[in-house]
Amino acid sequence: MITENDILSWLKEIPDPEIPVISVVELGVVRKIELNNSKVTVTVTPTYSGCPAMKQMEDDIRAKIHENGISDVEIKMTYSPAWTTDWITDEAKEKLRVYGIAPPEHSTIDKKVLMGLQERVVKCPQCGSAVTEMISQFGSTACKSLYKCKDCLEPFDYFKCL
Amino acid sequence: MNQQEALYQYTLRLGDNALILGHRLSEWTSKAPLLEEDLALGNLALDLLGQANSLLEYAGKTEGKGRSQDDLAYKRAEREFLNNLLVELPNGDFGFTIVRQFLYSTFALFLYEELSKSKDEQIAAIAAKSLKEIKYHVRHSSDWMLRLGDGTEESHNRVQKSLNDIWMYTGELFEMNEVDAILIKAGIAADLNAIKQKWSSKIEEVLSQATLKRPQDAFMQTGSRKGIHTEYLGFILAEMQYLPRAYPTAKW
Numbered sequence: 001m002i003t004e005n006d007i008l009s010w011l012k013e014i015p016d017p018e019i020p021v022i023s024v025v026e027l028g029v030v031r032k033i034e035l036n037n038s039k040v041t042v043t044v045t046p047t048y049s050g051c052p053a054m055k056q057m058e059d060d061i062r063a064k065i066h067e068n069g070i071s072d073v074e075i076k077m078t079y080s081p082a083w084t085t086d087w088i089t090d091e092a093k094e095k096l097r098v099y100g101i102a103p104p105e106h107s108t109i110d111k112k113v114l115m116g117l118q119e120r121v122v123k124c125p126q127c128g129s130a131v132t133e134m135i136s137q138f139g140s141t142a143c144k145s146l147y148k149c150k151d152c153l154e155p156f157d158y159f160k161c162l
Numbered sequence: 163m164n165q166q167e168a169l170y171q172y173t174l175r176l177g178d179n180a181l182i183l184g185h186r187l188s189e190w191t192s193k194a195p196l197l198e199e200d201l202a203l204g205n206l207a208l209d210l211l212g213q214a215n216s217l218l219e220y221a222g223k224t225e226g227k228g229r230s231q232d233d234l235a236y237k238r239a240e241r242e243f244l245n246n247l248l249v250e251l252p253n254g255d256f257g258f259t260i261v262r263q264f265l266y267s268t269f270a271l272f273l274y275e276e277l278s279k280s281k282d283e284q285i286a287a288i289a290a291k292s293l294k295e296i297k298y299h300v301r302h303s304s305d306w307m308l309r310l311g312d313g314t315e316e317s318h319n320r321v322q323k324s325l326n327d328i329w330m331y332t333g334e335l336f337e338m339n340e341v342d343a344i345l346i347k348a349g350i351a352a353d354l355n356a357i358k359q360k361w362s363s364k365i366e367e368v369l370s371q372a373t374l375k376r377p378q379d380a381f382m383q384t385g386s387r388k389g390i391h392t393e394y395l396g397f398i399l400a401e402m403q404y405l406p407r408a409y410p411t412a413k414w
Contacts, residue, residue: 052208082294136198137298138198138204138302162294
């Protein structure tokens with residue numbers, strides 16, 4: 001007998017297409033899994049409105065469930081509540097850091113930074129130095145900013161808060 | 163006009179603004195003055211196209227004639243587009259693009275803040291989602307207004323000229339008609355008079371920091387609420403719609 005938890009564990013094996021060290025579940029994109037008789041409905045939410053990886057994630061989720069012998073799969077899209085980087089688990093944040101991407105801080109801190117009320121300290125994921133500077137608010141994908149470490153001089157991505 | 167028709171038109175307005183401005187920004191790809199700005203403008207374009215996708219999908223559902231977001235984006239003519247004239251203006255130099263972005267993003271910020279409290283659940287959800295992205299857009303264009311305005315004599319003069327040239331397209335952002343009246347009554351739309359006050363004071367704050375002069379309100383362009391556009395929209399649509407019109411069954 002397959003349960004919703006089994007389906008969740010399958011989805012945990014699907015890597016994020018752009019950041020393959022974390023899964024779509026760890027990213028917080030999978031919001032709900034419902035199993036009715038033999039039909040599975042997975043509710044997902046986009047990270048950024050225009051995230052080009054979204055379609056890929058939907059296809060991967062559908063394929064993964066098919067692989068496990070369930071043919072009736074529906075993917076529903078929801079916009080509310082809006083995705084936030086706070087849904088990325090601490091464990092996943094550590095994986096991001098090891099991968100070379102500075103993980104997002106808690107979004108309340110980032111909001112203050114965005115409003116100019118607080119300075120943000122982003123630690124270099126390579127050497128751990130706090131002496132870093134932002135090169136650009138916008139980086140290689142919608143969810144990242146570009147930083148540079150002033151100690152080890154390596155450029156790196158910061159997963160910006162949303 | 164009933165509420166459903168009003169909601170359809172209102173959602174089209176929002177979606178068309180995001181679509182056309184997103185398309186304009188995408189024209190900077192590979193041509194921006196810095197690699198970082200190439201990425202930044204591309205990212206803004208992507209956010210806006212994503213927002214357009216959600217809004218036009220909802221417009222299609224509201225209309226109830228089975229049109230998808232792609233049908234609405236690719237199979238309507240100029241007169242059926244309801245985006246503001248501001249967003250269809252050609253990119254000009256980098257300073258012009260920044261001024262246009264600054265004026266529009268600040269407008270979108272206050273509008274979406276209001277719409278995230280809309281009684282229409284889907285409008286509220288899309289607005290709340292988009293708002294998170296728009297905050298970054300406002301930060302980006304405000305930073306550049308400061309750098310260019312309070313920069314060299316050349317950058318100051320060019321950005322001031324762009325501001326003077328664009329100003330006559332800002333009045334239209336706040337025009338209201340029957341659509342607004344119906345939806346404000348239903349608690350769905352935002353009162354643009356209130357948005358205008360917030361917008362004005364924010365714009366003045368940044369302009370004065372940037373040592374730029376706010377142009378006088380004089381003659382204002384109008385037309386988009388009735389689907390009357392500048393000559394530029396037709397050229398955008400010709401490029402944007404060519405492929406799906408020439409190859410209707412194409413998939414990508």
